[in-house]
Amino acid sequence: MDKWQEIEVTVKRDLEELVSNLLIETGSQGVAISDTADYLEQENRFGEIFLDVEQSDQIVVTGYYPDTMDLVWVRERIEQGLRDLAIEEARVSVTELAEEDWADNWKKYYEPTRITHDLTIVPSWTEYEPMAGEKVIRLDPGMAFGTGTHPTTKMSLFALSQVLRGGETVIDVGTGSGVLSIASSLMGAKEIYAYDLDDVAVRVAEENIALNQTVANIQVAAGDLLRGVPHEADVIVANILADILVHLTQDAYRLVKPEGYLIMSGIISDKWELVKDKAEEAGFFLETHLIQGEWHACVFKKTENRSGVIGG
Numbered sequence: 001m002d003k004w005q006e007i008e009v010t011v012k013r014d015l016e017e018l019v020s021n022l023l024i025e026t027g028s029q030g031v032a033i034s035d036t037a038d039y040l041e042q043e044n045r046f047g048e049i050f051l052d053v054e055q056s057d058q059i060v061v062t063g064y065y066p067d068t069m070d071l072v073w074v075r076e077r078i079e080q081g082l083r084d085l086a087i088e089e090a091r092v093s094v095t096e097l098a099e100e101d102w103a104d105n106w107k108k109y110y111e112p113t114r115i116t117h118d119l120t121i122v123p124s125w126t127e128y129e130p131m132a133g134e135k136v137i138r139l140d141p142g143m144a145f146g147t148g149t150h151p152t153t154k155m156s157l158f159a160l161s162q163v164l165r166g167g168e169t170v171i172d173v174g175t176g177s178g179v180l181s182i183a184s185s186l187m188g189a190k191e192i193y194a195y196d197l198d199d200v201a202v203r204v205a206e207e208n209i210a211l212n213q214t215v216a217n218i219q220v221a222a223g224d225l226l227r228g229v230p231h232e233a234d235v236i237v238a239n240i241l242a243d244i245l246v247h248l249t250q251d252a253y254r255l256v257k258p259e260g261y262l263i264m265s266g267i268i269s270d271k272w273e274l275v276k277d278k279a280e281e282a283g284f285f286l287e288t289h290l291i292q293g294e295w296h297a298c299v300f301k302k303t304e305n306r307s308g309v310i311g312g
Contacts, residue, residue: 005065007075009082010058010091017151017294019061019090021268022081025241026074028063035059115157119183124211135186138211139179140204155290155297156239156265157183162288163261163299164188168234171195171255173225173248178205178218180237185215193231195223226251237263239297242271249282256302261287265297272296 007028009019013035020031036056065074071094082090114120122128124140160180164170166188172181175194184192196202205220223229225248226236236252238245245264252262262284267275276286276298284300291297 005067005069005071006095007063007065007071007078008091008093008095009061009063009078010093011061011087012089013057013059015087015090016059016061018085018087018268019082021294022078022085023061023063026063026077026081027069028065030064032062032064033059034062115154116161119157119161119186121179124208135183137179137182137186139177139182139208140211151292151295152239152265152267152297153179155292155295156180156237156263159263159265159288159290159297159299160184160187160235160237163235163263166190169193169231171226171229171231171233171236173223173236173238174201174240174244175205175220176201176239178208178220180239181205181218181220182209182212182215184235184237185217186212189235190217191231192218193229193233194218194220195225195229196220197222197224226255229255231255232257234260235263236261237265239265242267242275245275246278249278249284253282253284253302258302258304260302262300262302263297264300265290265295267296267298269294269296 007023009023011019016033020033023031036059065071075092075094078092082092118133119135119137120128120130121137121139124138128136130136157180160183164184164187168184168189169191170181170184170189170193172178172184172192172194175181175196178194181192181194194205196205199222202220202222209215209218209220225244229251232255234257236256238248245267249262256262262279264275264279275296279298279300280286284302285306286298287301288299289296
């Protein structure tokens with residue numbers, strides 16, 4: 001495959017997260033945001049000269065789709081999704097993009113990003129000197145979703161930093177680029193099992209693990225959620241869409257050890273109650289609820305002691 005198809009949706013800035021999620025749900029393999037506000041206050045940041053860009057309250061959200069997908073069908077789904085979300089002032093356009101352009105263009109938007117007080121994600125092609133005590137994840141997302149900078153990933157990383165103390169077994173469901181598995185290892189987890197249904201994601205995760213030479217305790221394999229997984233875990237983490245998360249809560253409860261945790265992210269606001277209800281039906285208690293914009297993440301605990309959990 002040497003061609004990619006591109007769908008651009010022009011909307012008001014405050015709809016960025018809703019539209020990005022819509023594109024991903026319709027099969028986009030990556031999302032880029034073009035925002036004139038990115039040029040504000042950038043002068044002299046790195047000694048660069050920026051163009052005088054006319055400011056607008058609209059942004060362009062671009063989704064990248066393989067050339068095997070029927071973009072007539074995809075566009076219809078996007079336009080229906082916009083109607084369902086009551087987004088009236090939106091423009092949708094379709095173009096074709098050569099793969100080498102995709103491979104080069106998106107990287108200019110991806111810079112070293114501090115996630116927690118001691119954890120930084122660094123693009124693999126960037127020179128970076130960590131500070132004393134700083135944990136660094138070197139990452140090349142390739143064609144797998146997950147640069148580590150999306151709100152859902154940031155909240156997942158924060159949740160992991162709250163529950164990992166060292167020596168745990170972790171299962172990473174829908175590992176994507178492998179960023180959550182690598183972070184778990186750096187945070188002291190003893191064993192990490194990473195699964196993804198997409199063979200491309202499995203390959204990309206393995207390549208990223210190789211970039212981080214101190215994380216040899218991660219095993220990556222193809223897998224459909226938690227079906228057939230034999231390993232019990234202290235922590236299960238899943239950063240995937242809400243409509244998929246609801247199908248793993250029962251298996252997660254079976255595999256999480258007593259006093260262990262289920263971390264879920266990738267939940268848009270209107271799906272939060274659905275995911276919460278499914279986790280509680282399985283037997284989990286909500287301990288932490290994180291919100292960033294329209295996105296939700298949560299930490300559920302498998303425990304009989306409800307002190308310290310929400311409502312306990």
